Amino acid sequence: xxxxxxxxxxxxxxxxxxxxxxxxxxxxxxxxxxxxxxxxxxxxxxxxxxxxxxxxxxxxxxxxxxxxxxxxxxxxxxxxxxxxxxxxxxxxxxxxxxxxxxxxxxxxxxxxxxxxxxxxxxxxxxxxxxxxxxxxxxxxxxxxxxxxxxxxxxxxxxxxxxxxxxxxxxxxxxxxxxxx
Numbered sequence: 431x432x433x434x435x436x437x438x439x440x441x442x443x444x445x446x447x448x449x450x451x452x453x454x455x456x457x458x459x460x461x462x463x464x465x466x467x468x469x470x471x472x473x474x475x476x477x478x479x480x481x482x483x484x485x486x487x488x489x490x491x492x493x494x495x496x497x498x499x500x501x502x503x504x505x506x507x508x509x510x511x512x513x514x515x516x517x518x519x520x521x522x523x524x525x526x527x528x529x530x531x532x533x534x535x536x537x538x539x540x541x542x543x544x545x546x547x548x549x550x551x552x553x554x555x556x557x558x559x560x561x562x563x564x565x566x567x568x569x570x571x572x573x574x575x576x577x578x579x580x581x582x583x584x585x586x587x588x589x590x591x592x593x594x595x596x597x598x599x600x601x602x603x604x605x606x607x608x609x610x
Contacts, residue, residue, distance in 0.1 A: 436468060439485050442553055446486065449548050450493050452537045460496075464489040483555070486563045490545060497541065535585040543578035546571055 443464060447457035467488050468475075475484050536544055542564070549560045550571075557575075561568045 435481055436465060436485075439482055440465075442482070443485060443489060446548055446553060447489060447493075449533075449536055449552070450489075450541075450545065452533065460489060460493060463492050467492065480559065483559045483562055486549065486553070486555075487565075490563050493545075494541075532586070535582055538585055539578055539581055542566075543574045543581065546574040547578035547582065550575055 447460040451457045549555045
């Protein structure tokens with residue numbers, strides 16, 4: 431393995447790690463851990479295969495292990511669903527506070543959906559490559575991507591508040607007519 435090949439992938443690794451972790455320091459640590467593991471286990475990489483996919487697989491596995499480790503550490507405490515207490519955590523509503531920024535919306539996605547969305551949209555990986563990185567079947571990758579896109583769209587465009595006396599329902603559709 432040529433060290434220059436590893437160096438060429440560092441920007442995309444950093445970008446993916448930054449969105450996965452939501453923190454610049456944690457992202458740099460994750461990239462460093464990924465590169466250390468790649469250097470230690472370079473004999474496991476098969477020459478001629480996609481080095482980028484292998485590095486992303488290492489990073490994904492390291493991140494999942496870190497998340498599981500953190501969950502085990504905090505499992506003794508009380509778990510709180512952030513969506514359930516979101517109203518208590520938000521600042522008073524203002525016109526500028528209605529739209530959440532992309533970073534916060536991405537962090538509200540479930541981990542599996544967020545990683546698939548980032549690998550496909552940000553890193554421009556194929557479904558097959560993402561399936562190899564995440565260890566999920568291609569159909570599952572496509573399903574997670576669809577759910578992630580829908581959820582992200584809903585988070586980025588919250589429904590506008592309705593004036594009093596109006597309903598959330600759409601007007602009834604006209605009946606279908608048979609055309610000859």
